[in-house]
Amino acid sequence: MVKNAIFPTLIHQALEDVNFPAQPSNLYDPIRYILSLSGKRIRPMLVLLGADLFGYKDYEKLLPASLAIEYFHNFSLIHDDIMDNAPLRRGQNTVHQEWNSSVAILSGDALLVKAYEELANCPVDKIPSLLKTFNQVALEVCEGQQLDMDFETRERVSREEYIEMIRQKTSVLLGGALKLGAIIAAAKEDDIERIYNFGVNLGIAFQLQDDILDVYGDPNTFGKQVGGDILADKKTILNVLLQQHLKDVDKQTYQSLVSSTESVPEEKIAQVKELYAKYQIKELADELKEHFTDLAYKDLDSIQIEESGKKDLSELANSLLVRSF
Amino acid sequence: MVKNAIFPTLIHQALEDVNFPAQPSNLYDPIRYILSLSGKRIRPMLVLLGADLFGYKDYEKLLPASLAIEYFHNFSLIHDDIMDNAPLRRGQNTVHQEWNSSVAILSGDALLVKAYEELANCPVDKIPSLLKTFNQVALEVCEGQQLDMDFETRERVSREEYIEMIRQKTSVLLGGALKLGAIIAAAKEDDIERIYNFGVNLGIAFQLQDDILDVYGDPNTFGKQVGGDILADKKTILNVLLQQHLKDVDKQTYQSLVSSTESVPEEKIAQVKELYAKYQIKELADELKEHFTDLAYKDLDSIQIEESGKKDLSELANSLLVRSF
Numbered sequence: 001m002v003k004n005a006i007f008p009t010l011i012h013q014a015l016e017d018v019n020f021p022a023q024p025s026n027l028y029d030p031i032r033y034i035l036s037l038s039g040k041r042i043r044p045m046l047v048l049l050g051a052d053l054f055g056y057k058d059y060e061k062l063l064p065a066s067l068a069i070e071y072f073h074n075f076s077l078i079h080d081d082i083m084d085n086a087p088l089r090r091g092q093n094t095v096h097q098e099w100n101s102s103v104a105i106l107s108g109d110a111l112l113v114k115a116y117e118e119l120a121n122c123p124v125d126k127i128p129s130l131l132k133t134f135n136q137v138a139l140e141v142c143e144g145q146q147l148d149m150d151f152e153t154r155e156r157v158s159r160e161e162y163i164e165m166i167r168q169k170t171s172v173l174l175g176g177a178l179k180l181g182a183i184i185a186a187a188k189e190d191d192i193e194r195i196y197n198f199g200v201n202l203g204i205a206f207q208l209q210d211d212i213l214d215v216y217g218d219p220n221t222f223g224k225q226v227g228g229d230i231l232a233d234k235k236t237i238l239n240v241l242l243q244q245h246l247k248d249v250d251k252q253t254y255q256s257l258v259s260s261t262e263s264v265p266e267e268k269i270a271q272v273k274e275l276y277a278k279y280q281i282k283e284l285a286d287e288l289k290e291h292f293t294d295l296a297y298k299d300l301d302s303i304q305i306e307e308s309g310k311k312d313l314s315e316l317a318n319s320l321l322v323r324s325f
Numbered sequence: 326m327v328k329n330a331i332f333p334t335l336i337h338q339a340l341e342d343v344n345f346p347a348q349p350s351n352l353y354d355p356i357r358y359i360l361s362l363s364g365k366r367i368r369p370m371l372v373l374l375g376a377d378l379f380g381y382k383d384y385e386k387l388l389p390a391s392l393a394i395e396y397f398h399n400f401s402l403i404h405d406d407i408m409d410n411a412p413l414r415r416g417q418n419t420v421h422q423e424w425n426s427s428v429a430i431l432s433g434d435a436l437l438v439k440a441y442e443e444l445a446n447c448p449v450d451k452i453p454s455l456l457k458t459f460n461q462v463a464l465e466v467c468e469g470q471q472l473d474m475d476f477e478t479r480e481r482v483s484r485e486e487y488i489e490m491i492r493q494k495t496s497v498l499l500g501g502a503l504k505l506g507a508i509i510a511a512a513k514e515d516d517i518e519r520i521y522n523f524g525v526n527l528g529i530a531f532q533l534q535d536d537i538l539d540v541y542g543d544p545n546t547f548g549k550q551v552g553g554d555i556l557a558d559k560k561t562i563l564n565v566l567l568q569q570h571l572k573d574v575d576k577q578t579y580q581s582l583v584s585s586t587e588s589v590p591e592e593k594i595a596q597v598k599e600l601y602a603k604y605q606i607k608e609l610a611d612e613l614k615e616h617f618t619d620l621a622y623k624d625l626d627s628i629q630i631e632e633s634g635k636k637d638l639s640e641l642a643n644s645l646l647v648r649s650f
Contacts, residue, residue, distance in 0.1 A: 024471040079434060083427040102408040102474060105430055109404060109437070110467040116441060117460045120453060127453045128445060135442045142435040146349040149427060 004312050007059075011044045014063040015070070020114075030095045030107035031114070034074045037090045042320070043177045044070045049313050050181025050195055053305065064121035065130065065180045071115035072134075073173060076141055078108035083149065112138075122184065129183050137176035144169025151235045159288075162240045163204060171203025194299045198313075201296035206320050208289040211236035215273065216282060227269035233258055237285050238276060245279045293321060329637050332384075336369045339388040340395070345439075355420045355432035356439070359399045362415045367645070368502045369395040374638050375506025375520055378630065389446035390455060390505045396440035397459075398498060401466055403433035408474065437463075447509065454508050462501035469494025476560045484613075487565045488529060496528025519624045523638075526621035531645050533614040536561035540598065541607060552594035558583055562610050563601060570604045618646060 015035060020028040044066035051062050080086075081094040082104050088094060096104035115134075122130050147165040151157045157165075175196040182192045214229040215238060229236050246254055257271055276282055296317065300310055340360060345353040369391035376387050405411075406419040407429050413419060421429035440459075447455050472490040476482045482490075500521040507517045539554040540563060554561050571579055582596055601607055621642065625635055 024468055024475060026475060027468060027471040079430055083430060101426070105404055105408060106467055106471055106474075109434075110464060112434070112437060113460055113463045113467065116456065117464070120456045120460055124453050127456065128449050131441065131445045131452065131456065135438055135445055138438045139435060139442070142431055142438065143349055143352060146352040146431055149431075150349060150351060 004315065007045055007048045008041065010048070010059055010063065011041050011066055011070075014044075014067055015041075018067070026099065026103050027107050027110055030078070030099055030103055031074075031111050033098065034078055034089075034095055034111075035070075037092055039073075039090065041070065042316070043073050043173060045316070046174060046177035046199060047181040049316065050178035050199075051185040052181070053195065053303070053309060053313060054182055054185035054187040054191065055305075055309075056181070056185035061123055062181060062184060064118040065184060068115045068118035068122075068134065069173070069177045069180065071111050071118065072138060072141075075108050075111040075115065076145070078104050078111065080145060082108075083145070126184050130180055133176060133179050133183065137172050140168040140172045141170075144172075148235075156243055157235055157240055159237075159240055159244060162235065162237060163288075166207040167200060167204055170207050171200045174203040174206075175199030191303050194303050198296050198299035201292045201299060202317050202320065205289050205292035205296060208237050208285060208292065209321060211238055212282065212285050212289065215269075215276070227265075227273075230269050230272045231265055237288065238281050239272075241281050241284050241288075242275060242279060245281070245284075246275070250275060250278070289321075329640065332370055332373045333366065335373070335384055335388065336366050336391055336395075339369075339392055340366075343392070351424065351428050352432050352435055355403070355424055355428055356399075356436050358423065359403055359414075359420055359436075360395075362417055364398075364415065366395065367641070368398050368498060370641070371499060371502035371524060372506040374641065375503035375524075376510040377506070378520065378628070378634060378638060379507055379510035379512040379516065380630075380634075381506070381510035386448055387506060387509060389443040390509060393440045393443035393447075393459065394498070394502045394505065396436050396443065397463060397466075400433050400436040400440065401470070403429050403436065405470060407433075408470070451509050451511075455505055458501060458504050458508065462497050465493040465497045466495075469497075473560075481568055482560055482565055484562075484565055484569060487560065487562060488613075491532040492525060492529055495532050496525045499528040499531075500524030516628050519628050523621050523624035526617045526624060527642050527645065530614050530617035530621060533562050533610060533617065534646060536563055537607065537610050537614065540594075540601070552590070552598075555594050555597045556590055562613065563606050564597075566606050566609050566613075567600060567604060570606070570609075571600070575600060575603070614646075 018035075020031055022028070047066040047069055048059060048062050052059075056062070077089060078095045081089055082096045082101055086094050087097050092098075094104075095107065099107075116131075119127065119130055119134055144165055144167070147161075148169055151162070151165060175198070178199040179192055179196040182195045187195070211229065214224065214236065215227060217226055219226045225231075228234075229238075233239075242254070253271075254275060257268060257275075260268065297314075300313065300317075303310070343360075345356055347353070372391040372394055373384060373387050377384075381387070402414060403420045406414055407421045407426055411419050412422050417423075419429075420432065424432075441456075444452065444455055444459055469490055469492070472486075473494055476487070476490060500523070503524040504517055504521040507520045512520070536554065539549065539561065540552060542551055544551045550556075553559075554563075567579070578596075579600060582593060582600075585593065622639075625638065625642075628635070
């Protein structure tokens with residue numbers, strides 16, 4: 001576990017060492033701000049792990065790609081928060097709330113360019129390949145966000161469509177982070193695809209788990225309001241599955257729950273949960289999560305390196321997926 | 326003039342050949358839309374001219390960089406129009422007006438990524454250098470746009486600050502387009518910087534001219550409402566120079582003109598023009614434009630190639646700068 005222990009330090013230090021210009025302050029202050037709302041830095045960590053897996057030890061040379069991924073993630077948070085009209089992010093004001101939408105649009109743009117600046121700092125012979133991968137991931141994330149917005153106004157979304165949306169919106173970035181690391185480590189083509197798929201499937205499982213926890217998580221450890229997605233009528237794997245299985249006899253009930261604006265919050269949550277229970281929706285969602293978890297581990301297993309070398313990645317995956325139900 | 330004649334055709338064809346995905350339509354339709362509001366395609370043209378100047382004849386290989394520059398330009402238009410709350414662009418609805426702000430933010434983001442995708446299609450040995458240049462330009466454009474927004478709420482802006490703002494916001498992209506071409510043509514370091522500076526100074530002169538034409542242009546050929554900037558109290562080189570030269574005796578008059586909301590539009594324009602005349606502001610602005618035009622041509626002159634090879638670029642510069650006053 002020595003490696004895992006120094007990686008967060010390396011990433012923390014790299015972020016500390018970044019020196020954005022002082023001016024124009026309305027461009028760079030929001031960037032400093034969003035980066036300081038320290039998330040778990042899982043994505044930059046995946047870049048390091050993706051290279052380390054293939055025996056690459058020159059960790060310093062991985063830091064630009066790590067930063068590129070973290071910058072991209074934060075760029076997408078700034079812009080998504082505008083589109084979602086979200087007032088809070090990690091308990092603090094979102095950028096457009098703290099400043100305004102124009103500042104949030106432009107500082108997001110600048111942060112995206114900054115991500116590409118870090119790509120340009122990567123080992124030079126790898127830049128064309130890194131750039132191509134990064135672009136592909138970035139475009140899929142945009143497509144996923146568009147699908148997410150489209151789904152909000154659509155009555156029915158199929159399970160396949162929903163999973164494709166979360167794959168693009170959140171999972172390809174995890175796969176992409178690992179892939180950047182693997183590219184720098186000069187891993188074989190096949191292995192690069194395997195580690196990418198591992199990240200993508202892990203990401204899908206993680207996102208499904210997030211949907212499940214929103215309803216069934218332990219209120220003491222979950223951190224958000226349990227049932228928040230139900231109250232906001234948000235599309236999640238749970239209501240996508242419910243819509244798919246709902247029999248005519250319950251359709252009226254469900255429809256009135258979804259369209260109601262007056263009901264007591266706790267009651268709405270309780271009634272929707274009753275329907276979930278009747279159709280065993282949690283079980284179906286858990287199965288789906290297990291399915292993608294299995295796929296992820298199969299991808300990892302298929303990489304022909306010593307099992308001990310996979311320990312760090314397995315542990316990270318476990319820590320992401322085993323949370324209190 | 327053979328070259329100049331085929332370049333627009335090449336660029337037109339390259340744009341025609343682009344095949345954006347059909348779905349998600351809310352992501353790609355706005356991109357198709359903004360690109361169809363055909364501007365003059367000066368920027369992609371500059372990429373071709375910047376390479377041709379140094380004897381590069383493999384025009385097909387320049388098209389990805391051309392597209393990257395054109396995409397970047399259109400990305401910045403989409404986002405700037407949101408920030409400026411502009412309803413119209415080239416006589417048509419802006420993207421956020423035709424769809425909504427969320428669609429405009431996200432399709433702009435995707436278009437920026439598409440620009441980087443085209444960079445990844447450039448001659449592979451040049452990609453690291455092209456990427457670095459492109460990032461630098463892109464970041465300056467963001468900084469320039471932020472300065473422009475900051476200036477709107479500031480009472481005084483110095484001449485130097487104003488010119489630095491237009492340099493970043495609009496001129497570095499012209500220089501950058503030429504530079505990308507010169508890099509692909511494997512021009513010498515010094516010459517790359519010279520052609521870049523030529524573009525930047527040409528861009529500044531062009532932007533100053535734009536400010537001047539807004540007030541003194543021929544209403545029959547100008548295309549926009551003459552005096553529009555005065556009515557909108559927009560910061561331009563004219564009012565920046567006026568503020569710098571204005572004597573105490575006229576300060577009251579000017580202040581009341583700027584802050585008035587009720588005056589008859591034609592009167593406001595006439596009265597501001599009277600002050601411009603009194604302080605010879607147009608002449609000062611013209612001088613400044615000449616200064617940057619001279620600088621641009623000096624840069625071009627200093628490039629050690631046959632004069633005949635510079636003909637196309639000179640002609641383009643002339644066509645940009647000689648407009649009916």
